[in-house]
Amino acid sequence: MSSKSRAAGRGRGTWLKIYGTLIFVFLYFPMIIVLLFSFSPTRTIVGLSGLTLKWYQELFQDTGLLTAFWHTVLVGLCAVAIATVFGTAGAFFITRVEFPGKGVFRAMVMLPFLLPGIIMGLTLLIFFRNLNVPLSMFTILMGHVSFTTPLVMFQVSSRLMRMGPTYRWAAMDLGANPVQTFWHITLPMIRTALIGAGLLAFTVSFDEIVISYFLTGTWMTLPVYIYGMLRFGLSPKVYAISTIILILSLVLITFMARYTGRSAETYRVSKRGAA
């Protein structure tokens, strides 16, 4: 500790801390605005005349929105289930099997997660249209599976690599065949990684707008619905739902922090959310 103060900062970095605090304020200010406005009966700060739950009430009466919310949960759960199966299988493949070009293969699997959503959205749209598949829950689900699978694969493969081969050797040495080794030893040891990845994937899927918008027909997810609401101006209901989403995300991220143990792991970031 003293070495840090000695070398990296004779100064306690006060200018830096001021700048850092400003950035912080910049980061949180918009969210607080949304929060405030969700309780405000009018739309301007000047008219901040008391708090109201009116918008939340309207929210719960908006059947379209509630349906979209339910749809989002459904897609999220299904996508996570599918992604977990494929992603975990992929993780085992990547960590246990050697072949030339493995890096390229891995990069290709990561693509849907790293590329801007517009690219994935349009490729899948063209793909489904060419196969005459109508836009529906299925297409949206496939879209979500495309970017959640790499996430799961990445998390699980990291965990597998950290685990190392020794436990498997020990299990086999002590009499467990490969199936028993997987079931009794490997699976329990990657359990937290699986749960963490699942939570992360769900969170990412919940918020996803870009790909979903490309692949949506009449069956909508919440972000698509909200986006639709935006076109007609900023009804304060939007603030209410935004606040709810905010709280939900925070809850999910707290769960995730607990399950993935090291706080460093909670930053397996969702590029999906923005790109």
Place this chain on the structure above:
Amino acid sequence: MKRRLSKPGEFIKGIPIAVWLLALVAVPLMFTFVMSFYSSSGLVIDTTLTLKNYRLFFTDPLYARILFKSIRLALAISVLSIAAAFPLAYMVSFKIRRGRNLLFMLCIIPLWVSYLVRIIAWRTILGNRGVINSALMAIGVIQEPLTFFLYNQFAIAITLTYICIPFVFIPVYTALEKIPRNLLDASNDLGANELRTFFNVILPLGLPGLITGFIFSFIIALGDYIIPLQLGGTQGIMFGNLVWSQFGFAFNWPLGAALGFILFAIAVSILGLTSKFGTTEGGFLGE
């Protein structure tokens, strides 16, 4: 362990992920590539192969102009994001002793706030009846709302920077955290003050994280179309809008495919740069 080619039987494990890769990545990309050589007249897609779309892109100055504008804006956004995130990461990594983890989480949380919510927030802040204008009018600085906050490149820049800051923060912070603290001791011991330590030790070692952060921010900014659509107005047409509109009102899917593929090529080449110059750690491409 030595890297040896695995036995053929082992490759069975790879079947599920290979199927997934084909179905959701490889084949759609192929279809898109093929479609980029079709053409569209009205509502009908003509499947005779042609280079028309690509030729249009390379000859019509509109496309080049908008692509250039988008690249320029994306670069600006990335620079701004780094200007915000890097000092923040430096501060948390080197200057904070207690509560480091909590602070880290606090820097990450904006990431989990819904993308749409963040857009909504900024529209509220920047709009004519938004927070800034209302505040300024209330104080009496201005009589009429200032319109230059919204529906232009400035709005896009601010909002996208806001989105990108956490994405830059993470790889930079990870890279900075990996710098062994005893290097700083050694540098100090050998006579360098904080500034020189920064330029000679911290910056070079943190550079891969910086580069990764910059690249991710750039790609996000380049490929986004929703923010330009919502906040950019007529001034703020970006390449993403151009691509997207081909699938909407313009209904020129082949052109959209071609433009999309060009964007894809750009994004992939840049991503390739990360593995060369950036950090492969930090939770994105490897560990």
Place this chain on the structure above:
Amino acid sequence: MKADNAIDLVDITKKFDEVTAVREFSAEIKKGEFFSLLGPSGCGKTTTLRMIAGLEVPTRGHILLEGSDVSSTPAYRRNVNTVFQDYALFPHMSVRKNIYFPLKMKKIPRSEAEPRIERVLRLVNMEGFGNRLPQQLSGGQRQRIALARSLVNEPAALLLDEPLGALDFKLRVAMQKVLKDIQRNVGITFIYVTHDQSEAMTMSDRIAVMKDGLAHQIASPDQIYNDPATAFVASFIGDMNFVHGTVLDNDGKTCILDVEGQKVTAKRAVELAKAADALVCIRTERVQINPQRRVENRVSATLSRIVYRGTDYEATCRVGQSELRAVIQAVAWPADLRVGDTVEAAWSAEDVIVFPRAEEADVIKYSVEAV
């Protein structure tokens, strides 16, 4: 008889692509024997162990376990168990569950297993630790649980891969005694991999000294120390002097050599012809300085260095271009010796070991360049 042996290794070879890790290694390991594989890192000892365990498949050769060929039997069907270097205790299981695991794989019910688990816990002195998790144990404790887990199945042989490597010195010495006692009590065959020659020497019935995949010598500690088969073995074990010499005469029982112009007699069977270049080896503790009694080999030397090491002194004697180090117990050290003195370095003829000069390349050297 083959069936008397716990393990037979017949010409085991293991290649990884172009690299040959183990070369035609053959050994007959007897039941109840404490057999060590000793050598520097990369010599193939761990690979050999893994082949016995079944975690690697030999490229050529056969492995027999109590007479039957198990070369292609997978690890989970072989009746040998391994103690790994990092113990590999399953972190999500308690100590008791860890030890139960091999029995569970054999479908032995909990009721029958409990007494066996208790017995083996008692054997390693860890009763009462059954409900702890591996993370709650110290290094030495984990080591003992790993041992218990591997013994509970009563395997035909126990394979240990540098199990004491992670422990600090005093703990390591203590654990060596524990391991040796357990081995003797249980009567189980131990195959022990280590790079620490003193560890192998103190614990083993026999040692296989390996380098670059080849076994240079398989013999008892006594034979390895006093009758090394190659210059490498001579240099790897104990502290040895190496000087150049030329064969003057050799009648099969006694060999006379020229070392730095002085005559040296070796009372040993040496297979070198007259005028051949030789590597002459003498243990440092066998070199005396200004001895009282008459000894066959005496050379005149200059004391170039004296190092006091507590229990003994290490004196370096320069003979011409060569150096001979003498290690002399502190109680026997002539108090009046100084650096620069001319002394008589002497040793008996039985203590001279001779190898062909070409083997010098294999000798383990300790010098700055070697680092």
